[in-house]
Amino acid sequence: MPKDIIIDIKHLSKSFGDKKVLEDINLYVRKGEFITLLGPSGCGKTTLLRQIAGFIAPDEGQILLEGKDISSIPPYKRPLNTVFQRYALFPHLDVYDNIAFGLKLKGVPQDEIDTRVKKMLKMVSMSDYEDRSVDSLSGGQQQRVAIARALVNMPKVLLLDEPLAALDLKMRKDMQIELKELHQKMGITFIYVTHDQEEALTLSDTIVVLNEGRIQQIGTPTDIYNEPCNSFVADFIGESTILNGTMIRDRRVEFMGHEFDCVDEGFGENNPVDVVIRPEDVYIMSRLDGAQFTGTVKSCIFKGVHYEMYVDTDKGYELMVQDYNGFEPGSTVGLLIKPSDIQVMRKERLCNTLEGEMVDETHVSILDAEFECLPQEGLEAGTKVTVEVGFDKVDLLDHQEEGATGGEVSFLLYKGNHYHLTVLTDSGEHLWVDTDDIWDKGDLVGINILPADLKITRKDD
Amino acid sequence: MIKRSSWSIPYLAFLILFVALPLVLILVYALQDGTGHFTLSNITRFFSDKDSLSTFAVSIEVAVENTLLCILLGYPAAWILANKKLNRSAVTIILFMLPMWINALMRTLATAELFNMFGITLGKGTLLFGMVYDYLPFMIYPIYNVLDRMDNSYAEAAGDLGATPWTVFWKVTVPLSMPGVRSGILMVFMPTVSTFAISEFLTNNKIKLFGTIIQENINSSMWNYGAALAFIMLIIIGITTVLTGGRDAEAAGGAI
Incomplete structure (x- = not known):
């Protein structure tokens, strides 16, 4: 030291x-x-x-x-x-x-x-x-x-x-x-x-x-x-668009439906990653040849030094772009991102992993509540289990009492074509949810998970 | 349409009838002899009357003692009540205020009966006891109010600069709570000067206070001299208010 x-x-x-x-x-x-x-x-x-x-x-x-x-x-x-x-x-x-x-x-x-x-x-x-x-x-x-x-x-x-x-x-x-x-x-x-x-x-x-x-x-x-x-850091510091991506191999990453060269190494092959794009790092031009991908300008606001634009890309993602030149909303533009401006981050988690306990063959207790699951063979009541749930498999409901348990939306992240929410559940645990619906920070939600979406394994000690 | 300024007419009428007019009457009576002629003899009589002067001195002495006792007892009480660590409930504050919901005369009579029951001789001690008992809440409340609203960051800042909790109390908390103390003095000192009921019941009129002789004069139809004494008392109250910085102290929350 x-x-x-x-x-x-x-x-x-x-x-x-x-x-x-x-x-x-x-x-x-x-x-x-x-x-x-x-x-x-x-x-x-x-x-x-x-x-x-x-x-x-x-x-x-x-x-x-x-x-x-x-x-x-x-x-x-x-x-x-x-x-x-x-x-x-x-x-x-x-x-x-x-x-x-x-x-x-x-x-x-x-x-x-x-x-x-x-x-x-x-x-x-x-x-x-x-x-x-x-x-x-x-x-x-x-x-x-x-x-x-x-x-x-x-x-x-x-x-x-x-x-x-x-x-x-x-x-x-x-x-x-x-x-x-x-x-x-x-x-x-x-x-x-x-x-x-x-x-x-x-x-x-x-x-x-x-x-x-x-x-x-x-x-x-x-x-x-x-x-x-x-x-979190990418979203909190400065403006940025954070997207889901896949690291194809070293120096090659896929996101927004396109493949890009980048400078990051050591993320393995075909591994899911988060990609951060700063709005000032996206090149926007009216020429379409020489562009990596194209898009349609959705909105354009003058901010003093630069214009801030939201662009719908050809594969249906929304991207924030800042440039000294403004483009009319509705115009088709070519877009380009340099390899060194692509920041690749390891994903903190790929799905929700919860600790729980079997109640009976078709019920499991997680998040201090009982959820129905598919019949589990060889897992008798009382067995400690680990339950995995995909981000997109969690249903959020308007009313807390309609769900098996409830929670509060504590953090929102827009990922170009969907929201990634952090929900603080009533049991004090965190649940991460991908959704197309619009929620606000502080919304109280009910939480449901379909039986088929609960992946249950015996917890090995 | 009625002008907005005319809304104040009822209040103005009230003020004139029940505040301004009586004050003028006191002044008029004080400056007249029994037959209605202008004279200063009532005022000069007070300053040459040994009995009145000594009663006046005793009144001021008792009022000062009562006020000091109320500060000594009331400040620590207010401090404890305002301290979130020592007092977590509003109930204790209400308990301190509770005696004020009962008429002061009844409390004083009951206190006198208690002294009789225990065979305690009525005198200066019982008088002060009764006064402190009656007026303590009026000292506690304004001090409590100031301490309760005081930003804790002042104490933290002083501690941060190297002051021990004891130094913090004397160098920061006490000076910053002075508006509350001033307001308390105003609410305790002035009524004690003019009180007569407490001394009547708790000393059997062995100790006469300034209020007592005003009451005696008015009761025996010596309105002019009584009015002169009341006028002198008003002047004293006025001086106390100015000395304690009345406006400032009222802002500290004397309201109950």
């Missing part, structure tokens, strides 16, 4: 009640690094940051600061400081006293406090404001004071919890640049939490993508953007 590691998180887990917020988080942070925890709301990123700060105690696992476990040390003894989302500046103190708060507690001599506070104020360009009350400051100014209040203590690590979320777009862009400069000047390690992927790409040395309490990918901004490791 490299020597310059400042924070090392090992097997960290946390639950609130029944809900697992973080599961087995392993992460290290290098000294001086700008690392961003990125994910949608509820992914556990803020919980992770608050555990590092010490406001929440982890259920399991360790947080090491320079090799020492700090997980049981209260926040006021940790050499870390936090910039809070809504600043949390003390309204009964003026700007100067807010910034001096931490130094006074540490018993730093008054003249040193004075120099350090003034230097810090200068650094965040707030020199003339030291006597102002914090209520009289604008959002951006309050944010600067909050950052100064934390940085003046020279923490080993600065934790920032969505510090720019409350600012308007223009202000946010300016503050991003200032934060980056501040980080370079001070040389302090920054751990930054945001749900804004653009902010993460702009600021970070390293991005940690989180979803549903698990780390999805750790990498540099370019790695995360160009080589997302799964469909």
Whole structure:
């Protein structure tokens, strides 16, 4: 392990009640690094940051600061400081006293406090404001004071919890640049939490993508953007079309009903894969010869720098394309994708695999409910079994009570010609479903599976 | 069509009849002698009357003591009630407010009976007991209100900057809850200055308060002097309100 590691998180887990917020988080942070925890709301990123700060105690696992476990040390003894989302500046103190708060507690001599506070104020360009009350400051100014209040203590690590979320777009862009400069000047390690992927790409040395309490990918901004490791990351970072494909052999992949050359190797032969196409990587032209495939423009919207178009391809897939030239809706176009712009990802799973138990010869218990199955020979009641169900074999119903069990749609992915849904079942398990029907995130659904679609095998121990 | 501004006429009439007019009457009576001639003698009489002055001093003393006792008892109670870890139910808050649903006179009478039953001599101690008992909820509630609505991130931020829980309490929680304390002082101090029922029942009129002598004067038809005393009391209440930053404190949620 490299020597310059400042924070090392090992097997960290946390639950609130029944809900697992973080599961087995392993992460290290290098000294001086700008690392961003990125994910949608509820992914556990803020919980992770608050555990590092010490406001929440982890259920399991360790947080090491320079090799020492700090997980049981209260926040006021940790050499870390936090910039809070809504600043949390003390309204009964003026700007100067807010910034001096931490130094006074540490018993730093008054003249040193004075120099350090003034230097810090200068650094965040707030020199003339030291006597102002914090209520009289604008959002951006309050944010600067909050950052100064934390940085003046020279923490080993600065934790920032969505510090720019409350600012308007223009202000946010300016503050991003200032934060980056501040980080370079001070040389302090920054751990930054945001749900804004653009902010993460702009600021970070390293991005940690989180979803549903698990780390999805750790990498540099370019790695995360160009080589997302799964469909969640590809969908969350930037615009993309994610499609089912088949790796025919090394450097040759089939998707959207066509074969393409690509640069990926080591996925085996004739193996199902996910393919990510960034909309800016698709070449669109009015000439049809020389194109790999053709399509019809369905819609075209001007976005300032480029046009954003949805194209129906010749084999019935929908593809997002961005180009400097716009094409009239209804026009036939030729399309081309370069081998290096095709990102191939291993599929996380090929079908649903569920743990269950035989109830009798024709019934099996999975997802805390009873499902009818074809007669199973040699599997007496009580036998532990593994049940496989294809993504397209799960029926979703409008009403929860009509299904054998119920669930909630928790994630949607459009795969060019169908939706790939993640359903959180009432039993707390995940079920992945391919469907042509349109569902929304948060929809409550009933779940049914036909007897013939349950593939049951004895669970080998 | 009736103009919208005319909707306020009933309320305006109410204010004039029951608030402005009585205040004017108090002033008029205070500045008249028995025969209806203008005089300042009622006011000057108060400042030269040793009995009235000492009663006034006792009233202020009792009111200050009562207010301090209410803060000492009420602040920790409010803090515990507002602390989500120590108090998870709204029922305890209602229990603290429950005595206010019973008429204060009845509670005071019952308290006096209890003292009699246990053979406790009525005096300053019983007076303060009764006052604290009557006015404590008025101190707890505004403080609780401020503490309950206080953003927890202030305490977290202070802890993050190196403050121990004890320091957090004194440097952040207490200063930020001052509007609630001010509002509580306003609601406890002013009524205690003018109360007479509690001292009547709980000391058998051994200790006279300012409210008592106003009541005695009015009862014995000395309206002019009574009005002058009431006027002086109004001035004192006015001064207290200004000193505690009335508007600010009311905003902190004195409403019950």
